[in-house]
Amino acid sequence: xxxxxxxxxxxLAVLCGLAxxxxxxSINTSGxxxxxxxxxxxxxxxxxxxxxxxxxxxTAISAxxxxxLINRFDFKSYLLFSIIAASVSTALMGMSSQLWQFYLLxxxxxxxxxxxxxxxxxxxxxxxxxxxxxxxxSIALAFSGVMGAIFSPIFSEIxxxxxxxxxxxxxxxPILVLCLPAYLYRFNLVPQDEGxxxxxxxxxxxxxxxSNKLVPTISLVLLIAFAVIVSFASSMxxxxxxxxxxxxxxxxxGASMLSMGMFGNIASKLVLGILSDMIGPLKATIILVTCAxxxxxxxxxxxxxxxxxxxxxxxxxxxxGSVSIAxxxx
Numbered sequence: 001x002x003x004x005x006x007x008x009x010x011x012l013a014v015l016c017g018l019a020x021x022x023x024x025x026s027i028n029t030s031g032x033x034x035x036x037x038x039x040x041x042x043x044x045x046x047x048x049x050x051x052x053x054x055x056x057x058x059t060a061i062s063a064x065x066x067x068x069l070i071n072r073f074d075f076k077s078y079l080l081f082s083i084i085a086a087s088v089s090t091a092l093m094g095m096s097s098q099l100w101q102f103y104l105l106x107x108x109x110x111x112x113x114x115x116x117x118x119x120x121x122x123x124x125x126x127x128x129x130x131x132x133x134x135x136x137x138s139i140a141l142a143f144s145g146v147m148g149a150i151f152s153p154i155f156s157e158i159x160x161x162x163x164x165x166x167x168x169x170x171x172x173x174p175i176l177v178l179c180l181p182a183y184l185y186r187f188n189l190v191p192q193d194e195g196x197x198x199x200x201x202x203x204x205x206x207x208x209x210x211s212n213k214l215v216p217t218i219s220l221v222l223l224i225a226f227a228v229i230v231s232f233a234s235s236m237x238x239x240x241x242x243x244x245x246x247x248x249x250x251x252x253x254g255a256s257m258l259s260m261g262m263f264g265n266i267a268s269k270l271v272l273g274i275l276s277d278m279i280g281p282l283k284a285t286i287i288l289v290t291c292a293x294x295x296x297x298x299x300x301x302x303x304x305x306x307x308x309x310x311x312x313x314x315x316x317x318x319x320x321g322s323v324s325i326a327x328x329x330x
Contacts (some may be wrong), residue, residue, distance in 0.1 A: 008128040008199035014182040015121050015140045018146040021178040023115035025171060026109060028148025031157045031238030031258050035165050045242055047099060051106035058110030065121040075189055082115035083179040091172030094165035097121030129191050134327045138273020141322045154215045156255045233305050234317035237261040247302055257311040264315020267272020272319040281327040291316040
């Protein structure tokens with residue numbers, strides 16, 4: 001007799017595609033472009049990389065709009081618009097030749113990918129999963145690391161063979177393909193709207209009441225500060241290719257370090273989700289912070305094996321910036 005699988009797991013599967021596109025392709029592969037584009041256009045690498053800073057800032061702003069937009073507009077129409085706009089704006093990066101164009105498209109990409117990125121993904125998971133919530137979040141967001149690890153060397157090879165412009169053209173396609181399942185699969189934001197209950201609703205724990213209103217306020221301030229710190233830290237991974245060249249190593253090795261960072265990204269998110277369900281999100285977060293700090297120390301070495309290990313451990317920053325923030329907020 002077959003056991004019917006809860007629909008929440010199918011919803012999770014299509015959310016993995018959104019995470020892979022919004023974070024894995026749009027953010028986690030950006031580092032392979034920094035050195036080659038800035039050299040080709042004769043601009044400073046930092047000036048070019050600033051378009052991703054704009055991307056991140058606008059993503060943060062768009063995240064604030066998500067609750068309003070999903071309640072005002074049809075969810076599938078909202079999703080289709082953001083997917084198409086993100087794909088097209090990414091492809092248009094390949095036609096840019098001036099900094100203001102990269103900055104403008106960085107803002108558009110940040111706005112549109114932000115609409116189906118971490119906030120929307122965790123919002124839906126929180127509605128569909130009462131049990132194994134940490135695991136579900138970690139699985140979805142781990143796919144961003146998977147795509148970063150897979151596509152970073154692919155885009156690097158495309159850049160070598162036919163140029164960075166074609167690599168940007170090609171980047172828009174996987175964003176579209178990875179997001180399509182979420183658009184095509186029928187599901188609502190809230191399972192009750194389909195006459196269903198969230199996964200694990202029968203074992204839901206009692207809600208804890210907090211009498212002192214100052215406690216969550218302080219916690220929120222500290223959590224925001226923590227989120228800002230790990231956001232800065234995780235963005236450093238994209239500079240591994242340039243960093244490798246600065247210390248006398250090859251760009252290929254730097255791309256390999258970037259891939260190792262993505263593997264650390266994947267592992268940290270999965271481990272954090274499992275540990276969060278087992279020992280609590282705070283203890284799990286402390287373990288990953290320790291891994292990231294250790295990785296930072298190892299990156300001062302010039303020994304290839306040590307650098308690779310350091311890049312892998314530094315990838316824990318991604319788990320801290322996504323899964324950790326989500327489960328700590330819960």
